[in-house]
Amino acid sequence: MLLPMLTDQALITIVVAIAVVLVVGTTGLVVTRRRRRELPAATKPQVEAPETTETTETTEPRVGEDAEEPRDTPTRTLEDTELPETTTTLEKPESAQGRLVRLRARLARSQGSLGKGLLALLSRDKLDEEAWEDIETTLITADVGVAPTQELVEHLRTRMRVEGVGAAQAREILREELVNLVDPSMDRSLKASRKDGQPAVILMVGVNGTGKTTTVGRLARVLIAEDKTVVLGAADTFRAAAADQLQTWGERVGARTVRGPEGGDPASIAFDAVKEGIEEEADVVLVDTAGRLHTKTGLMDELGKVKRVIEKTAEVDEVLLVIDATTGQNGLTQARVFAEVINVTGLVLTKLDGTAKGGIVIAVQRELGVPVKLVGLGEGPDDLAPFEPEQFVDALLD
Numbered sequence: 001m002l003l004p005m006l007t008d009q010a011l012i013t014i015v016v017a018i019a020v021v022l023v024v025g026t027t028g029l030v031v032t033r034r035r036r037r038e039l040p041a042a043t044k045p046q047v048e049a050p051e052t053t054e055t056t057e058t059t060e061p062r063v064g065e066d067a068e069e070p071r072d073t074p075t076r077t078l079e080d081t082e083l084p085e086t087t088t089t090l091e092k093p094e095s096a097q098g099r100l101v102r103l104r105a106r107l108a109r110s111q112g113s114l115g116k117g118l119l120a121l122l123s124r125d126k127l128d129e130e131a132w133e134d135i136e137t138t139l140i141t142a143d144v145g146v147a148p149t150q151e152l153v154e155h156l157r158t159r160m161r162v163e164g165v166g167a168a169q170a171r172e173i174l175r176e177e178l179v180n181l182v183d184p185s186m187d188r189s190l191k192a193s194r195k196d197g198q199p200a201v202i203l204m205v206g207v208n209g210t211g212k213t214t215t216v217g218r219l220a221r222v223l224i225a226e227d228k229t230v231v232l233g234a235a236d237t238f239r240a241a242a243a244d245q246l247q248t249w250g251e252r253v254g255a256r257t258v259r260g261p262e263g264g265d266p267a268s269i270a271f272d273a274v275k276e277g278i279e280e281e282a283d284v285v286l287v288d289t290a291g292r293l294h295t296k297t298g299l300m301d302e303l304g305k306v307k308r309v310i311e312k313t314a315e316v317d318e319v320l321l322v323i324d325a326t327t328g329q330n331g332l333t334q335a336r337v338f339a340e341v342i343n344v345t346g347l348v349l350t351k352l353d354g355t356a357k358g359g360i361v362i363a364v365q366r367e368l369g370v371p372v373k374l375v376g377l378g379e380g381p382d383d384l385a386p387f388e389p390e391q392f393v394d395a396l397l398d
């Protein structure tokens with residue numbers, strides 16, 4: 001009704017006005033939408049904490065975030081902080097050559113007084129009874145033992161009489177006689193190779209504290225350096241920390257340690273270790289034992305059982321008796337007891353660095369008729385050396 005009343009001009013004006021309103025409205029809507037799309041960061045909620053500190057530094061604070069950490073935020077303690085996991089890296093042993101040179105020097109340092117004392121006495125112008133008595137005393141004080149001392153003095157007396165005296169000669173004669181006494185003819189090789197498709201089994205025995213566990217660890221290190229695979233058996237279940245100590249050695253050198261519960265049956269652990277060695281086709285299984293010396297029967301029961309149980313699956317190739325060189329006659333008495341309860345195939349004399357009485361090497365070999373195969377010359381991981389009679393005597397006299 002209204003339309004007929006409007007003029008054409010008015011109608012056109014209204015249509016144009018409506019069109020303008022529509023265009024302006026639509027454009028505004030589009031621009032607003034575009035703006036919204038262009039500002040995502042401002043509207044995106046920050047849910048996740050930044051992963052690294054770098055991000056934190058570059059991220060600007062946003063609405064709703066605190067300008068600084070609230071004071072009631074608990075302080076992070078050391079315990080809360082997760083430390084990176086430590087991975088044990090295998091140690092590389094010192095080269096065999098370097099080790100032996102160093103250990104020879106150490107042996108000479110510790111035993112020098114014995115050799116030098118003897119040489120000084122033998123080089124006297126007049127070798128009278130008093131001089132020979134002094135020589136005897138020096139040898140006995142150095143733990144050489146009575147019988148070997150008498151034997152040595154007798155040989156020296158004869159040779160010095162026949163071959164004459166003089167410092168150079170005295171040294172040569174003494175060297176020869178000492179080497180004979182230490183007996184270079186004994187087989188000192190260690191049976192540490194697979195045979196008949198089975199690993200070699202080495203049992204370490206000895207009184208507490210003589211250095212059995214340390215010797216097992218150091219021997220494993222030497223064998224692994226020779227590219228052998230080694231399994232350790234923690235059959236010393238008597239001392240709580242012994243298995244841990246052995247396992248630590250195993251981790252250091254790269255040998256698996258078979259262990260059981262504290263106070264468990266040593267024979268069953270020894271059996272499991274050997275079984276593991278057979279399954280893994282290892283070259284050597286080294287079994288550490290407790291060697292409590294309460295009673296001879298107790299010791300016999302324990303070691304006898306360990307050996308018997310191992311022998312169900314494998315031969316025991318070596319029984320190494322570890323003796324602390326600093327214990328002198330006491331060490332000899334212990335050695336005797338062990339030799340009575342188990343067939344000892346070799347001796348390990350530890351702590352030779354801690355005594356000038358290297359004569360124990362001669363005494364203990366004589367006593368048991370078993371060769372010293374290894375010597376310990378310090379607490380370090382590379383302080384174990386094969387025993388070589390000539391080098392030992394040279395170290396005494398240097």
Ligand SMILES: Nc1nc2c(ncn2[C@@H]2O[C@H](COP(=O)(O)OP(=O)(O)OP(=O)(O)O)[C@@H](O)[C@H]2O)c(=O)[nH]1
Pocket residue numbers: 206207208209210211212213214215236239242289290349350351352353354375376377378379383
């Ligand atoms: N100076 C010196 N110390 C040594 C030597 N061998 C071992 N020791 C030390 O002697 C101590 C006892 O050694 P262990 O290996 O624990 O003795 P163990 O016979 O296994 O003792 P138990 O486990 O109690 O039976 C340790 O502090 C070793 O570092 C050596 O050749 N020289």
